[in-house]
Amino acid sequence: MHFEGTADIGAPRERVWAFVTDPEKVSRCGPDVQRVEVIDPTHFKVVARAGVGPIRTTFALDVVFTELRAPEHAAVRARGQAPGSAVEMTNTLDLTDAAPGRTTLRWASDVVISGMIASVGARLMQGAADKVTQQVFACIKEQLEAPAEPSA
Amino acid sequence: MAVHIGGIGQSVPRKEDARFIRGRGNYVDDVKLPGMVYLDIVRSPYAHARILKIDKSKALAIPGVLAVITGNDLVPLKLAWMPTLMGDKQMVLPTDTVMYQAQEVAAVVATTRYIAADGVAAVEVEYEPLPVVVDPIKALLPDAPVIREDREQKNNLIWHWETGDRAGTDKAFSSADVVVKQDIYIPRIVVASIETCGMVAQFDKVDGQLTVWMTTQAPHAIRTVIALVAGHLGLSEQKIRVISPDIGGGFGGKVPVYPGYVLAIGASVLTGLPVKWIEDRSENIQADSFARDYHITAEVAAKKDGTMQALRVKTIADHGAFDAAANPSKFPAGLFGVITGSYPFQKAFVEVDVVYTNKPPGGIAYRCSFRVTEAAFAIERLVDILALELKRDPAELRLQNFIPPQAFPYMTTLGWEYDSGNYAGALKLAMDKIGYAALRKEQAEKRSRGELMGIGISSFTEIVGAGPSKHFDILGIKMFDSAEIRVHPTGKAIVRLGVKSQGQGHETTFAQIVAEELGLPVGDIKVEEGDTDTAPYGLGTYASRSTPVAGAATAMAARKIREKGRLIAAHLLEASPDDIEWKDYKYQVKGVPAKSKTMAEVAFAAYTNHPQGMEAGLEAVDYYDPPNLTYPFGSYICVVDIDKGTGVVKVRRFFAVDDCGTIINPMIVEGQIHGGLTMGLAPALYEEINYDENGNIQGGTFMDYLLPTAMETPNWETGKTTTPSPHHPIGAKGVGESATVGAPAAIANAVVDALAHLGVRHIDIPITPWKVQKILKENGVAE
Numbered sequence: 001m002h003f004e005g006t007a008d009i010g011a012p013r014e015r016v017w018a019f020v021t022d023p024e025k026v027s028r029c030g031p032d033v034q035r036v037e038v039i040d041p042t043h044f045k046v047v048a049r050a051g052v053g054p055i056r057t058t059f060a061l062d063v064v065f066t067e068l069r070a071p072e073h074a075a076v077r078a079r080g081q082a083p084g085s086a087v088e089m090t091n092t093l094d095l096t097d098a099a100p101g102r103t104t105l106r107w108a109s110d111v112v113i114s115g116m117i118a119s120v121g122a123r124l125m126q127g128a129a130d131k132v133t134q135q136v137f138a139c140i141k142e143q144l145e146a147p148a149e150p151s152a
Numbered sequence: 153m154a155v156h157i158g159g160i161g162q163s164v165p166r167k168e169d170a171r172f173i174r175g176r177g178n179y180v181d182d183v184k185l186p187g188m189v190y191l192d193i194v195r196s197p198y199a200h201a202r203i204l205k206i207d208k209s210k211a212l213a214i215p216g217v218l219a220v221i222t223g224n225d226l227v228p229l230k231l232a233w234m235p236t237l238m239g240d241k242q243m244v245l246p247t248d249t250v251m252y253q254a255q256e257v258a259a260v261v262a263t264t265r266y267i268a269a270d271g272v273a274a275v276e277v278e279y280e281p282l283p284v285v286v287d288p289i290k291a292l293l294p295d296a297p298v299i300r301e302d303r304e305q306k307n308n309l310i311w312h313w314e315t316g317d318r319a320g321t322d323k324a325f326s327s328a329d330v331v332v333k334q335d336i337y338i339p340r341i342v343v344a345s346i347e348t349c350g351m352v353a354q355f356d357k358v359d360g361q362l363t364v365w366m367t368t369q370a371p372h373a374i375r376t377v378i379a380l381v382a383g384h385l386g387l388s389e390q391k392i393r394v395i396s397p398d399i400g401g402g403f404g405g406k407v408p409v410y411p412g413y414v415l416a417i418g419a420s421v422l423t424g425l426p427v428k429w430i431e432d433r434s435e436n437i438q439a440d441s442f443a444r445d446y447h448i449t450a451e452v453a454a455k456k457d458g459t460m461q462a463l464r465v466k467t468i469a470d471h472g473a474f475d476a477a478a479n480p481s482k483f484p485a486g487l488f489g490v491i492t493g494s495y496p497f498q499k500a501f502v503e504v505d506v507v508y509t510n511k512p513p514g515g516i517a518y519r520c521s522f523r524v525t526e527a528a529f530a531i532e533r534l535v536d537i538l539a540l541e542l543k544r545d546p547a548e549l550r551l552q553n554f555i556p557p558q559a560f561p562y563m564t565t566l567g568w569e570y571d572s573g574n575y576a577g578a579l580k581l582a583m584d585k586i587g588y589a590a591l592r593k594e595q596a597e598k599r600s601r602g603e604l605m606g607i608g609i610s611s612f613t614e615i616v617g618a619g620p621s622k623h624f625d626i627l628g629i630k631m632f633d634s635a636e637i638r639v640h641p642t643g644k645a646i647v648r649l650g651v652k653s654q655g656q657g658h659e660t661t662f663a664q665i666v667a668e669e670l671g672l673p674v675g676d677i678k679v680e681e682g683d684t685d686t687a688p689y690g691l692g693t694y695a696s697r698s699t700p701v702a703g704a705a706t707a708m709a710a711r712k713i714r715e716k717g718r719l720i721a722a723h724l725l726e727a728s729p730d731d732i733e734w735k736d737y738k739y740q741v742k743g744v745p746a747k748s749k750t751m752a753e754v755a756f757a758a759y760t761n762h763p764q765g766m767e768a769g770l771e772a773v774d775y776y777d778p779p780n781l782t783y784p785f786g787s788y789i790c791v792v793d794i795d796k797g798t799g800v801v802k803v804r805r806f807f808a809v810d811d812c813g814t815i816i817n818p819m820i821v822e823g824q825i826h827g828g829l830t831m832g833l834a835p836a837l838y839e840e841i842n843y844d845e846n847g848n849i850q851g852g853t854f855m856d857y858l859l860p861t862a863m864e865t866p867n868w869e870t871g872k873t874t875t876p877s878p879h880h881p882i883g884a885k886g887v888g889e890s891a892t893v894g895a896p897a898a899i900a901n902a903v904v905d906a907l908a909h910l911g912v913r914h915i916d917i918p919i920t921p922w923k924v925q926k927i928l929k930e931n932g933v934a935e
Contacts, residue, residue, distance in 0.1 A: 060276075083273040086197040088281060112281075115197025115253065118848035119438070120855070 001129055004108040007137045011144040013095050016103045017071035019144055020093055023063070029139035031132045034058070042068065046078075050087075052121030052128045057082040071095060085115035105140070109133055157737065158674030159667045160882060163819035167659045167679075168398075177398040183352045183365045185426040189218060191419050192268035192429075193412060194258040194275045195439065196250035199286070199510040199847020200299070201279035203248055203257070211260055211274040216267035218423060220275060221259040221415065223247035234381055234414060237626055238484065240310070240475035241302075242513060244411045249282070251299060251473035252512050253847050254438035259415040261423060284847040288447065288470040288507040299473060299508045310475045313485045314503035316566050321501035324462035328453035332537045337916045338526050339840040340445040340470070340511075342437050343518050344859055345654075347400025349440060350430035351413050353420040360386055362420070363393045366413060369406045369652055370692025371396040373629060375684045377409055378417070380627075385421065396682035402654035403831075404516040407478045407694050408441045438852045441477075441514030442841065445470040446526045450491075452534045458542055460553050462499040463492055465530065469506045469515065477515030478694075479522050480624045480631065486522025487781075489566040490615040493531035494575045494785065495553045500565045510847045519831055519892040521616040521695040528612040529917075532897035536608070536904065537913055545592070546901070547583055550611050551576055561878070568615060570783045571885075572875045578809045579611050579787035585871050586789045586807040599909060602933070604794035605804075606906025610898035611787040616886035617700025621777045626691060632777045633701040634688035635709045637666060639770040641759040643752025644676045647709075650690010651702040652682045656888055657820045658698065662706050664816050665882065669710030670717075670751045671737030688773055696784075696886025699816065700877075705776035707881040712772035717754040720770075723763040724749050782877045782885035786810040788829075788898040794906050796935040799925030801837060801903055803866040808894070812887035813876045822870055825891045829868050832895025834860050840918050858918075 009016055019025050023044035027036040032049040039045065042065040049058050061080030068074050078089040091109045098104040111129055118125065158164040171177055208220040223245035226232040233241045245256055260271035283297040290296055291308040298306050325331060352365040368374050371394040379389035399406065416429040431440070446467050453462040469485070471477065479486045485504040492500050506515075517523065535553075539546040554575040555562050562570040583589075591607050598605045621630035634650040647666055653659065663677040681687055690702060714734060721739035722729040731742050739754065741747040758770040791805040808825055815821050838858035841851040851857035876883025896917060903919050904912055910931040915923055928934035 081197070081277065081279075084195060084197055086279065086281075112846055114199070114281075114846055114848055116434075116852075118197075118844070118846070119253070119850065119852040 001111045001126055002108070003111070003130060003133045005137060007105045007107070007141050008098055009103045009105055009141045009144050010101065011103060012101050013071050013097055013103045016095055016105060016144055020140065021065065021068060021074055026140070029136050029143065031135060050132070052117060052124045055117060055120055057085060057117065059087060061087070085113065085117040088112040105137070107137060157667045157671060158664055160664055160814065160816050162664065162817065164660055164664055164674050164817055166657045166820065167663065168657065179347055179398050179400055180350045180352060180365050180367050181430050183397070185352065185354060188352070188426040188428055189261055189263055189423065190265045190268045191259055191261050191416050191427050192265070192272045193256050193415070193435070194260065194272050194277065195435070196253060196255045196257050198250060198279050198281055199253045199284045200282040201250050202282060203246060203250065204278040204280055206258060207276040210276060211271040214267060214271055214274060216263040217260060217271040218263065219261040219419065220271065221245065221261070221419065226418070229418070230384060231382070231414060231418060234409065236474060236476040237408070237478045238475040242474035242476050244414045252510050253849055254435065254512065256411045256415070256439070259419065261419045261427060284510045284845070286509055286511065286843045286845060286847050288468050288509050291507045291509050292468070292505065299510060308508040310471055310506040310508055311484060312503065312505050314501070315489050316501035317499055318501045321462050321464050321499040324499045325451065325453045325464060328461060329456040330454045330538070330541060331451055332534065332541050333449070333451040334534060334537055334914050336448045336450060336530050336533060336914065338444045338446045338448065338529060339835070339842070339917065340442045341518065341835050341839045341841060342440065342442055342857070343401070343403035343405035344437070344857070345401030345403055345405055348431040348433060348436040349406060349410060349412065350428070351416045352426060352428045353416040354426040355417070355420040355424065357424045361391045361393070362387055362417065363395065364417065365395045365397055367399055367406050368394065368396050369399070369402040369654060369694050371652055371682055371684050372650055372689045373626065373691055374409065376629065377627070382417070394684045396652045399652070399654040402694065403519045404443065404694055405440055405518070406654065407516060407692070408476055410440060434853050437857055438849050439512050441516040442472070442512060443514065443516050443518030444526060444835070445515070448526065448530050450530045450534050452538050454538055458544055458549050458552050460495050460497060460538070463497050464500070465491055465502040467504045469504055470509050470511065471506050471515045472509060472511040472513040474513035475506065476513035478517070478626065480618055480626055481628070482623060483522065486517060486524070487615045488523040488527050490524055490568060490613065491527035491531050492564050492566055493528065494555060494611050494613045496555045496559070497565050502566065511843060517695050519828065519889045521614065521618070521889060524615055525893045525896070528610070528893045529897045532610045532612060533900060533914065536901045540908055540913060546609050547579065547588060550579060550609065554611070569780055570613065571780055571877050571879055573613065573783060573785050574811070574873060574875050575611055575785060575787070578785060578811055578873050579609070581871055581873060582787040582789045582807050582809040585809070585869070586791070586805060588789065591791060604796060604906045606792045606794070606902040606904065608790045608792070608898045608900065608902025608905055609787065610894045610901065612894040612897070613783055613785045614890050614893055615781050615783055616696035616889065617778055617782045618695055618697055619781055620779060629691065630777070631691050632775050633690040633697065633705055634773065634775045635702055635705040636688045636773040637709045637713055637771060639670070639713060639751070639755045639758070641756050643672060643755045645670070645672060646678045646680060647706060648687040649679065649681045649702050649706070650688050651693040651698040653693060656693065656698065656824070657817065661699070661816045661820060662703065665703055665706045666710050669707055670714060672751055696888045699884050700782045700880060700886050701776055701778055703884055704778060704881045705774045708776055709772045709774035712774065713770055716770060717751060719766065720754045720757050720762060721749045724753070724757055779879045782813065782880060784810070784812040784885040784887055784890050786890055786894050788894050790898040790902040792899070792902040792906055794903070794924060796928055796933060799921035799928060801919055801924060803833065803899065805869065806866055806898070807869045807871065808891060809871045809873060810887065810890050811873045811875050812890065813874065813880065813885035814883035815874065816884060821887050824888050825870055826868050828889060828891025829895050830860060830865050831892045833865065833899060836896040836899035836917050836919060838918050
């Protein structure tokens with residue numbers, strides 16, 4: 001499945017870059033994230049719940065920044081397992097200045113889901129994954145545009 | 153008298169139903185042994201992936217988890233791979249690569265079923281995904297990833313098989329007046345038996361005895377396979393006892409050996425405890441042997457007058473990641489060569505390329521005698537396409553072409569000797585019963601009003617009862633079958649057989665054969681099957697072989713008893729054995745009906761007053777090697793109405809005329825046909841397993857894999873003709889599979905017939921409302 005989109009964020013590019021490449025911060029925007037463990041600055045593990053309809057399961061994801069070109073381009077690969085299911089994701093993020101203090105975030109995501117969730121929920125998957133992806137980027141925008149956070 | 157004793161031809165109520173309708177059947181999952189533990193299986197989410205790491209630690213930390221078994225644990229035992237029945241090998245558990253989704257990756261043994269499932273969830277497996285091949289046609293391309301790197305041959309072709317006269321067939325085609333050609337895909341389906349597969353394995357560490365209760369259609373063959381595969385571990389054949397208790401439907405899906413069976417045995421040997429493994433429904437659909445999955449291109453050459461001359465068929469068969477079908481050794485594509493059907497083709501050529509893909513293995517004979525459903529569907533579709541091409545009525549074209557009754561025994565151009573048949577008789581009866589002429593009239597009227605109604609015919613020939621041992625074996629074991637009859641002193645008897653009922657009613661029908669042959673009431677005869685310690689060796693029940701082979705063995709064993717009984721009767725009647733005849737179900741002195749002895753009297757004498765010099769007792773064994781297969785046939789006519797709004801096909805009427813030779817129990821045969829027709833309706837309109845491009849199964853639960861319920865199933869109407877098999881001791885043929893084989897083409901032909909005026913020539917099954925509605929929309933007739 002391929003998804004892509006653009007978000008216009010009311011924050012300067014450096015701040016957006018710092019947010020989206022910070023495992024702790026960006027993970028907070030993942031769906032139903034339960035735990036984040038930073039191994040090193042480019043490698044972290046995330047435990048999150050995901051699924052389609054009533055079929056939900058806990059995924060343990062290995063996330064790696066495979067490309068980091070501050071403050072304009074990043075590529076992230078995530079690979080994860082859940083009992084009977086597996087997910088493989090490649091995301092790219094490109095940042096450009098939209099206007100002073102505003103940043104355009106273009107993103108693309110290729111997702112391959114295998115196993116039980118893919119079998120049982122095949123007909124619902126595109127919609128469900130699309131929704132999750134939209135939520136993630138809406139969350140990033142919201143977090144960055146929020147008034148100064150004390151401990152963000 | 154035949155009525156009184158419940159002999160051949162009587163609708164004797166099924167003896168086994170007394171326990172089934174009371175819920176007192178005894179299935180594998182009903183077996184509960186003291187100290188029994190449970191096995192559950194970790195399965196691959198990927199269709200193709202390298203295994204980087206398996207971490208058992210979290211699973212082993214769960215209280216109650218006793219063991220986690222991986223492929224590497226099986227390597228020193230030489231059990232990581234097992235041979236298949238097709239000369240290939242199959243992983244029990246992988247050591248480095250998984251090749252299809254839901255493949256077994258590890259096994260967890262625990263004290264309860266729930267803890268075993270928790271253990272499965274806690275096993276962490278790291279995979280590196282590999283390129284997936286799901287399309288067998290793409291798998292044959294030169295740049296396709298090689299699925300089986302363990303083979304010397306570095307491509308995905310498993311084998312090529314061909315039969316017939318290629319040059320002669322090509323020549324016939326080049327000079328033919330008319331040629332019709334059609335691509336036909338027969339989709340992958342599963343047998344969906346009510347009972348899933350399972351086993352209870354009990355290994356006694358003291359005496360080395362292994363007892364397994366198992367869902368198998370062929371217990372003796374399984375015992376031999378266990379001895380061959382695990383003999384090096386000390387499991388020798390005299391210490392292996394395979395018990396096949398009541399089985400809730402087999403349909404070919406319980407012939408193969410699945411990794412779960414091997415794992416359950418291994419786990420019992422490892423722990424010294426009885427181990428139970430029962431599949432859940434999704435495992436059964438996703439990982440057990442599939443059926444069909446044939447990509448057929450078929451062509452018929454004919455004269456302008458409709459005479460069919462030659463048949464040319466090319467097939468690509470998707471066998472999944474391991475070649476684990478269960479066909480006889482010399483017939484890797486099974487009995488697909490029966491594809492010339494009910495017609496006297498002068499020339500034919502058939503070839504099959506079998507291909508590996510990243511899908512579960514199989515290619516089993518789902519309620520059909522080894523690829524016969526595929527063959528019957530293709531030829532019966534082709535005949536209709538030819539009729540359309542020639543603007544002929546499909547019934548009339550069939551009647552013109554059928555092999556005539558006087559031509560039997562008939563040798564087909566592909567080398568099968570049809571034993572007996574009257575194809576026109578069956579079709580004419582079906583046409584008469586359903587009112588064919590009136591239906592055609594009704595169809596013409598409806599068509600003029602824009603209503604969609606279709607009539608479809610299928611006049612199939614089946615080939616069952618493998619088989620003559622000179623041609624048929626599995627793993628070298630000849631496909632004979634056996635029966636042992638013991639008549640007790642009080643005139644009661646026990647019959648033990650090498651076959652195994654999965655719902656066919658053997659306890660009744662085999663007792664009826666003995667009743668007929670020995671003149672004992674059917675209620676006095678007990679039939680026992682499925683325990684390798686007590687039953688004589690046999691190859692099991694599948695491919696409609698029980699009645700043709702074991703039924704014959706039963707009759708022959710009974711006749712051996714009757715012959716010995718004649719000597720005893722002569723002794724009792726003080727007559728010469730030559731003067732004793734078997735008449736009216738008893739021994740009589742020729743010409744003196746008053747001087748007679750019943751079998752019960754003779755049996756008593758066999759133990760109390762047998763002639764000097766004769767061995768006491770009254771028992772016999774027969775290992776029957778049939779001289780030929782049997783060829784049941786039938787003609788089915790189906791009437792459908794199509795909803796122009798939804799595209800839903802409604803089967804309004806379905807008349808099935810079957811001919812299976814001598815009928816032992818008409819009620820059971822009718823039941824077999826009703827069930828078979830429903831299992832023929834299912835793939836025609838509902839069932840299919842497909843995969844997405846990543847190898848994710850798209851029909852892995854009953855949510856997505858549609859089976860007809862009572863709501864979808866029409867009222868089946870049945871009739872019969874009787875053309876006995878000339879070579880079978882009682883003239884019987886097999887019938888268990890005829891309806892599954894014959895029905896799909898009748899339904900597909902009816903749907904195409906309803907849409908033929910729109911230019912439709914073929915629709916691949918299952919003919920779903922979506923497919924029909926698309927056609928209706930394209931032609932501007934959808935409502």
